[in-house]
Amino acid sequence: xxxxxxxxxxxxxxxxxxxxxxxxxxxxxxxxxxxxxxxxxxxxxxxxxxxxxxxxxxxxxxxxxxxxxxxxxxxxxxxxxxxxxxxxxxxxxxxxxxxxxxxxxxxxxxxxxxxxxxxxxxxxx
Amino acid sequence: xxxxxxxxxxxxxxxxxxxxxxxxxxxxxxxxxxxxxxxxxxxxxxxxxxxxxxxxxxxxxxxxxxxxxxxxxxxxxxxxxxxxxxxxxxxxxxxxxxxxxxxxxxxxxxxxxxxxxxxxxxxxxxxxxxxxxxxxxxxxxxxxxxxxxxxxxxxxxxxxxxxxxxxxxxxxxxxxxxxxxxxxxxxxxxxxxxxxxxxxxxxxxxxxxxxxxxxxxxxxxxxxxxxxxxxxxxxxxxxxxxxxxxxxxxxxxxxxxxxxxxxxxxxxxxxxxxxxxxxxxxxxxxxxxxxxxxxxxxxx
Numbered sequence: 001x002x003x004x005x006x007x008x009x010x011x012x013x014x015x016x017x018x019x020x021x022x023x024x025x026x027x028x029x030x031x032x033x034x035x036x037x038x039x040x041x042x043x044x045x046x047x048x049x050x051x052x053x054x055x056x057x058x059x060x061x062x063x064x065x066x067x068x069x070x071x072x073x074x075x076x077x078x079x080x081x082x083x084x085x086x087x088x089x090x091x092x093x094x095x096x097x098x099x100x101x102x103x104x105x106x107x108x109x110x111x112x113x114x115x116x117x118x119x120x121x122x123x124x125x
Numbered sequence: 126x127x128x129x130x131x132x133x134x135x136x137x138x139x140x141x142x143x144x145x146x147x148x149x150x151x152x153x154x155x156x157x158x159x160x161x162x163x164x165x166x167x168x169x170x171x172x173x174x175x176x177x178x179x180x181x182x183x184x185x186x187x188x189x190x191x192x193x194x195x196x197x198x199x200x201x202x203x204x205x206x207x208x209x210x211x212x213x214x215x216x217x218x219x220x221x222x223x224x225x226x227x228x229x230x231x232x233x234x235x236x237x238x239x240x241x242x243x244x245x246x247x248x249x250x251x252x253x254x255x256x257x258x259x260x261x262x263x264x265x266x267x268x269x270x271x272x273x274x275x276x277x278x279x280x281x282x283x284x285x286x287x288x289x290x291x292x293x294x295x296x297x298x299x300x301x302x303x304x305x306x307x308x309x310x311x312x313x314x315x316x317x318x319x320x321x322x323x324x325x326x327x328x329x330x331x332x333x334x335x336x337x338x339x340x341x342x343x344x345x346x347x348x349x350x351x352x353x354x355x356x357x358x359x360x361x362x363x364x365x366x367x368x369x370x371x372x373x374x375x376x377x378x379x380x381x382x383x384x385x386x387x388x389x390x391x392x393x394x395x396x397x398x399x400x401x402x403x404x405x406x407x408x409x410x411x412x413x414x415x416x417x418x419x420x421x422x423x424x425x
Contacts, residue, residue: 011267042267112305116266120347123147123273124354 011042014118018063020047022095024077025058037063042115044075044096052080052091061095065114071107073097150270153208156281158201158365162372165195168202168215168251175253181300181324187381190251193391194219194227196377196384198398201289201365202251203282205274213258216278217251220290223394228298230323232316232331239294239315239333247292249282252299265306275306276351284357286336298331300324307332310348311339370402378407 017036024031035047045061053059055077062072079094099108159165169189176182176190194200199222205214219226221240226248229236239246254274265271286292296315299307316331343353368376377384385408387395396404 011264012269042264109305109308112264112266113309116272116309117347119267119269119272120276120351123151123269124347124351 011115012119013039013041013046014115014122015039016118018045018065020045020064021062022047023060024053026053038092040115042112044078044094046092046094048083049091049093050089052082053077053093055079059095061097063111065110068110068114071111073099073104073107073111147269147273151273151277154213154274154277155206155208156203156277157206158203158281158285158362160364160366162366162368162376164204164206164212165202165366166376167212168204168217169195171212171215171255172251172253175256176324178256181327183325189381191376191381191383192227193224193377193383193387193395196368196373196395197222197224198367201282201285201362203278203285205254205278212255214254214274214278215251216249216253216282218282218286218290219248219250220292221246221248224391226296227323228296228329228331231319231321231329232296232298235316235331236296239296244293245291246294246296247286247290249279249295249297252278266309276348279310279348280352283352284355285362288357288359289362293336295334295336296331297333298329300327301330304330310334311342311346368399370399370407373399373402373404374407374410378410384408 015038017038018040019034020037021034022032031053033049035049037045037047039046040063045063057077059075059077060072061075062070064070075095075097077093078096080091083090083092159168166189169191172190173182173185173188177184182190195202195217197219199220200217202215202217204212207213225233226236226246227250228248236246252275254271258274259268259271263271265275283295286295295312297307297312298316298321301318312332312334314330315333318328318330320326321329339349339352343349366372373384384392384395384404392404396402
């Protein structure tokens with residue numbers, strides 16, 4: 001019971017497919033592209049790419065939120081691994097946002113409202 | 126899908142399990158109005174402990190966040206009570222009265238303007254959740270359990286507001302760092318940034334919500350879909366605590382000096398609320414009182 005009651009996760013993931021535009025600042029140069037998220041949370045997003053990206057790589061991610069427009073955040077890659085279904089040349093990429101409420105206030109508020117709305121709708125009977 | 130999270134937090138596995146976990150979390154939790162003075166005491170202690178951690182209040186010897194407003198029959202405290210773990214959250218609704226509202230301390234001009242328009246006010250105040258449920262650094266807007274616990278508390282309060290009061294406007298003042306939550310609930314600006322002595326001189330902002338307008342938006346926003354998902358009934362609150370003379374004596378005279386330190390005007394209004402209670406005699410009793418014995422919290 002203790003384990004179920006006391007929950008120390010900080011953000012829940014939502015499996016939402018949002019259009020996103022990314023820019024990676026690789027040592028060999030900037031790489032830009034578009035993708036669709038596989039999951040989003042308050043802390044970051046996950047999406048699938050044909051090429052791997054080294055964890056720690058700095059990036060910018062611009063998400064298109066339905067009815068809210070585009071929000072852009074800075075972040076960095078925190079994990080990259082081949083897709084678990086065994087397909088070649090595809091990688092699950094996880095990006096953690098490095099959001100400052102001051103510097104990204106408007107985007108952060110919009111993103112918060114978006115995430116919270118989806119959480120409420122998911123758990124409203 | 127990957128079982129690794131982009132936010133580096135421990136995974137709970139497939140999404141179905143996440144839903145089950147949230148469902149399991151809420152299944153043993155009842156949301157209702159306070160029914161006993163023991164519960165009221167517990168709620169005031171929870172608020173005290175949580176606000177003290179955040180330095181929103183100064184320590185006091187009775188270790189409760191209790192005020193004269195809670196002695197009034199028009200003030201109602203709501204609880205989230207876990208079947209096994211007891212109280213996990215609380216919020217209080219104070220209806221406007223000749224004593225005003227707690228936030229009149231800093232937003233009287235703004236509230237008086239609404240009163241002049243003939244609007245009946247009620248203040249949501251003393252929101253507190255057990256912080257050890259979620260760990261530190263958990264942002265309400267991103268955490269389904271914390272968010273839903275907060276909203277379910279607001280819902281039971283809002284149900285009461287709609288079914289048992291005549292209030293036109295719900296008002297609140299809070300630390301600006303919580304502004305996003307109140308924006309999510311579509312509260313509108315009422316008063317700007319001020320220092321709130323009642324919150325240990327922390328900053329505060331004020332917002333309000335027109336109850337009738339929320340009805341028009343019942344399907345427009347996620348929180349309102351929750352709030353309007355079921356029709357409230359006054360019968361849901363028939364067990365709401367009505368303070369007896371003995372309760373007033375115990376909580377507001379013996380355990381705290383709240384009634385003893387009330388102004389003549391305040392005391393007159395309390396007497397008006399409880400015309401059959403011998404308030405003056407009860408206050409004299411304070412001089413010869415015995416040390417109080419607190420009743421344990423009663424589980425549902």
